[in-house]
Amino acid sequence: MKNCIAFVLDGKVVEVAFGTTSLFTPTTTVLNYLRGLPHHRGVKEGCAEGDCGACTVVVGELTAAKKVEYRAVNSCMLFLPMLHGKQLITVENLKGPAGELHPVQQALVNAHGSQCGYCTPGIVMTLFALYKSASKPSREEIADTLAGNLCRCTGYRPLLEAAAEACSGDGRDEFAKDEARVVDLLNSIPCEGISISSGEQCYDQPASLNACLALLEKRPDAIVVNGATDVALRVTKEFEVLPQIIDCSRIDELREVASDSGALTIGAGVRVSEVMKIVRHDFPAFHQMLELFAAGQIRNVATLGGNVGTASPVGDALPVLIAYGASFILRSRKGTRTVRAAEFVRGYRKTERRTDELITSIVLPRPSARTKIRFYKVSKRRNLDIATVSAAFKLDLDRGGRVDDIVLVYGGMADCTKRSVTTEGFLKGKPWDRRYVEEAQRLVDNDFSPISDVRGSAEFRRIAARNLLLKFWSETNV
């Protein structure tokens, strides 16, 4: 299947061809594709960067159990080839055969859930995915699910109410009735990898790890993406033409999860929303970080491998991974190696990964029962915001209450994620007492020279960084 992708839309398989005569390039977003069609203009562009959710659509995907799983995603950051083999559902598809509103639509109408209406189609789609998850969400879970949909009119309360009313059932609706047929349609789409070359761009979506590694060797300049929630901004905001993309989102090997008594191994291609479920019980600080990680629509496509691979100085995952003593498995055709999370980043958006390598999994050692790990994120807004300062701390006390081991990792304080080595050294062997912690707070200052930028002043960063240590103490001194 060269230069062509296929997906299900409006109940049938749609093929999109790329090439010099095509209207589309492989980095055409699903949003722009839809808005070019005559009957899918319900989807809106609000920001073109995944921060408002007005463009939310639902992607249905075959599960191993031959069911369709529905995920709300931002169509503004989804490249068209990422739909290959999937079902695309838009707000226009929700009405029933006799024109009746879907339960989530009806609930929004009843609750006065729309005012200007511009964000509404996106909200409908987010709630539709929630409806289909049949998860009987709490108010807080609903608010969390909706955190990726900005509304400037309603103040959200009616949206929460509508969601609570509509999403408490078993997810049955017209889509459930049609599911077997859609499964057949999805199965009819050939599942081999795709390789698109279109004008100045080539876009590969290998279907196996081996194929991917071969491509990496061949194309050292290629940009590697999975969810592409970071890279897509170069297209949607900077209007760059990305010449070579390798898209790993179809590689099953990257989605494997293995667990034993010593560690949890998470495939680099496991989506963040899935990771949240996996780590919820055994890695609470990790889970806490993921709860503040972007918003639902992004978590539904973004992957752990992608987040650490971009090596953003304010990336949420890396500090926690370092605190947990995680390591990354890197594979190439030449072999496999393990790099500790703490040694992975080498500078501003620079990592240990060679261009022929792929991060295939993340190994999270299980902390001992005594180990205390916490994550903190200081951001202007609690959700869907980038950290001004973040921190992940790990503490092991010996039987005498002295610091046996301590790891203090900060994000947002330097051009990359960085440990406060002096402070760690000072605290080691000392009693975990407030007076030492207060003394150590001053040392945090010495380890960093933060900058002032749009997210906060250097002074604010310094104070917050110091305070986080005291906060950690206040939460762990009992």
Place this chain on the structure above:
Amino acid sequence: MHQQIPHESAALHVTGEALYIDDLPSSPSLLIGRVVYSPYAHARIVSYDLTKAREAPGVVAVLSAKDIPGHNQMGPVVKDEPCLAAEGVTFIGQAVFLIAARTDAQCRAAEKLIDVKYVPLEAILTLEEAIAANNLLGPPRRMQRGDVEVALGSAPHVLKGELRTGAAEHWYLETQAALCVPGEGPEMTVYSSSQNPSETQKLVAEVLGVKKKDVVVEVRRIGGGFGGKETQGNHVACWSALLCRATGCPVKIRLFRDEDMIMTGKRHRFLTRYEVGFDDQGKLLGVKFELNSDAGAATDLSFAIMERAMFHCDNAYYVPAIDVTARVWRTNLPSNTAFRGFGGPQAMAAMETVIDRVARYLHKDAAEIRQANFYGLEQDNVTHYGQVVENNRLHTIFDQLMKSSEYAARRKAVQEFNAANEFWKKGLALTPVKFGISFTTSHLNQAGALVNIYSDGTVLVNHGGTEMGQGLHTKIQQIAATELGISIDRVRVNATNTSKVPNTSPTAASTGTDMNGMAVKHAVETLKDRIAECVAALFNERDPSAVHTAKGDCCFESDVIFDSRHPERRIGFAEAIPQVIVRRVSLSATGFYRTPGIGWDKTKGVGTPFRYYAFGMAVSEVLVDTLTGAMTLLRTDILHDAGDSINPGIDTGQIEGGYIQGLGWCTTEEIKWDSAGNLMTHSPDTYKIPTAKDIPIDFRVTLLEQATNPNAIYGSKTVAEPPFMLGLSTWMAIKDAISAVANHTVEPEYALPATNEVILLSIEKLRNMMKVNASEPVHA
């Protein structure tokens, strides 16, 4: 009437069928327009060459100021805003050139081929710089009552200080957009996302050099306005119109989010200095305000906004001696504009700061000080501009809300919590809003309507207001249906169209329903009179007995018209209409309304600028993490006066939405420019409006009962802007929590918005001050 029916477009919203400008069906000849804007805050344009851009693939037109056939102006009040910059630029984001091409990508490619040379000049980017350079936009204004100097001189206590309130971005979800379609000769139809179609029509006609009769502006719905499309929706319309005229093709411009944020104006930043004199009980004796606003590069509505700020610096409080001086300053930033509250929030933030400081100084609960200073019912009820505060609901709302919010018990609980917690502090605050309803530019208080009844008994209502989510069309539909005694589905409210209702005022100043509702009512009354005459004649003809039906006997109810004295004489509404047509009677009528009883002397600053006041109060409780500055909004109780609400569902939505918008302005929404005048917060990545996770965990909104408003349609009261200012309750609660760090003994540093940074830095100062104080005895 008074029913909770859904928004007239609700079903269209949830199905995605509601059309916004960018969704309108396009013709194959449609061109995409792009605005090329200034990269300098202040510069002279030395030269430019558009040749290469004009030759670029897909490009149909590239325009500069020289290509404007009409008047190069789009200032709504003062003609100080060129449509395209000619000799120089005065802010980053100012339109300089326009491009029309087949696609947006072609426009962007062509933009890179424009060769333009600027000579940068010194720019004024802050209020401080403007004040230092005496860069006034116009003469200062003053309002005063009593002798403030005497009051301050004799007051037992005097405090003074200053407050900065920040700019804010409207963040309507639909960015500015317009589609212009050429007609015959000079004709043009403009589909616009404008809160002020008549002004859009005027400015489009002026830049094109045609007459208003040639330009039709239509607004079906706006994807959020909040004031941001009261004047600045005109700009994209004018730019699209110029490209449309130059190419002869339909042209659409929809600003990209970042460009919208960079190019358009914000809420005015204010720097307010105040001085207050008060007695031991906290009674205000005299207050002096010096209001300074940042207008940006042009006038826009800055003077009207400052005027409203002057009218609202008292908020809900009687101040015997008051002196307000107001200065509007020009800077090299996009021209700031209307935003929900229109200067009111900035002024009220200053007054609430005054009250809060008095309370802290006297070690009293701030709610007590507020109550002590509310306008009285019988006395102390005249504002500083001489208007009597009639139908004053402040005391009723205060009493009810203090009780329903369990203020006293929670105050005690907050104190106990704070005593028991070193790193976490709670804060609690009640703030009121008293907001004057009417345009302070008095002639704008007029509205028109055109109602058509068709032969099948359905009704199409046209009026001058625009639907931007506030539910205006729904309320209008309710009004028309109620008046005609017909079911609501017989009535449709048409897209606002300048060819149907001319010379309209903007949908602003919270007056949409009050004014357009009355205009529609008047039109419907005319039609009812005509229908009744026909129906009465019909009854009398059909049954020429001794019984006589006069037109005044005819009742319109439940889709039936009947004689109230002889109810057996009846005819279905839909059945009656053809009878009217047969009798050759017009079923189309206009309606008009001018707000009565208002008027004031602008030069003296005295009179009755407002038809009535809106009232509301909120109690908010917050939890502050004193180590990070993070704030959690635990609970908000709002009691708001919506009169006899026409639609409680819609009004509750306006209150909640307004409050949350105010919350954003007060907390996370921070606009930052760099030292060259570039907007740093130009996308939602860095500009943070509230999400579903930021609303109060416990959110209780109630409409005041038994609150008939004698001064608006059906006893209702507008909602619209006033609840925005209830966001200040959260802002004050945060300050209360910060203040708890020093056990309320020190006045904390504070600003608006209270970002986590502002909170943490303020706490850090208090902590350091406490440390110094604690260590003083050692040094002594």
